[in-house]
Amino acid sequence: MxxxxxxxxxxxxxxxxxxxxxxxxxxxxxxxxxxxxxxxxxxxxxxxxxxxxxxxxxxxxxxxxxxxxxxxxxxxxxxxxxxxxxxEEEALARAEAACLADAEARARRRARDAERRAVRDAGITAALEAEILRLFPSIPAERAREVAVHASVKGSGRVGRTAAGRALDPGAVTAAVRASVRHVDTPYDTLLMGGVPRHQARTRVAPAIEAVLRAWRYGGQDGHGRDRG
Known part of the structure; x- marks a missing residue:
């Protein structure tokens, strides 16, 4: 009926x-x-x-x-x-209890999902950090960690979150380190704030960036395995 x-x-x-x-x-x-x-x-x-x-x-x-x-x-x-x-009041009370139980279950599921994502994200960052240290053995450890964390922020679209970055492509990893050097170790940001066009600013700081990358990659050698002393 x-x-x-x-x-x-x-x-x-x-x-x-x-x-x-x-x-x-x-x-x-x-x-x-x-x-x-x-x-x-x-x-x-x-x-x-x-x-x-x-x-x-x-x-x-x-x-x-x-x-x-x-x-x-x-x-x-x-x-x-x-x-x-x-x-009926009793029916509403039962419904509210059931919904509350569902909400608690959803909260627990969200917490578990967040924990799994955190573990996965930490793995991405750790792998990227290890690859940075492999490619640039003379980079300070703290700096390698800083670059890896910055490049692998979830949702940032940065190198560590791209397919190439997750695959630890050497070019992508080097791009992340180069970007860090550009902003931290050169006057690039100051040039931009001074009105220098981006492409001109990049050209001006390029030699300084390559010098830092060379030092981090080869340490005290010239790039061909020979000491520079």
Whole structure:
């Protein structure tokens, strides 16, 4: 048998119950074109559940032996619009408990997911740091860590988060180190702030960048395995 829920109206103007004469009514049903208060309609024991939480509404409705739809007339749209439900108080309490349990479960799942992402992100950073140290054995360890952390920030779009960076492509790793040198070890940022166009500024600092990279890559050698002393 299809269920037909009672419809309760929130009147736009003061109305009185046609049976008990109480009013003005906050909510009412209409019987034979006359307003009837919820107590007279045997709905007074129900509690109001505003619309908005779909899961809570569904559970409260399923747990309530008697429930009603609450509507209000929208004059501008010339139609009745749903405001929520009237449900049994015990049904609402059970629904709220179930939703709370779900919320706690979701929170635990989010925490586990965050922990897994943190472990994965730490692995990406550690792998990038190790590759920086391999390519540039004379780079200070603290600087290698700083470059790796900066380049692998989640959602940054930086080298460490690209496919090449995650694959530890030497060109991508070197690009991350070069970017750090450009901003930290050269006057590049100062040139930009002084109005020097970006491409000109990069050209001016390029020799200094290559000198730092060469020193970090070869240490005290000239790049061909020969001491520079």
């Amino acid at each position: 299809d269920l037909v829920a009672p419809v309760v109206v929130e009147p736009l103007r003061g109305r009185r119950c046609s049976e008990c004469r109480q009013g003005p009514l906050q909510r009412m049903i209409v019987e034979f074109n006359a307003p009837v208060c919820l107590d007279c309609a045997d709905l007074g024991h129900l509690v109001f559940l505003p619309r908005g939480d779909t899961a809570l509404t569904r559970r409260a409705r399923e747990n309530s032996a008697l429930w009603a739809v609450v509507v209000r007339h929208n004059r501008r749209r010339t139609r009745y619009e749903r405001q929520g439900l009237l449900v």
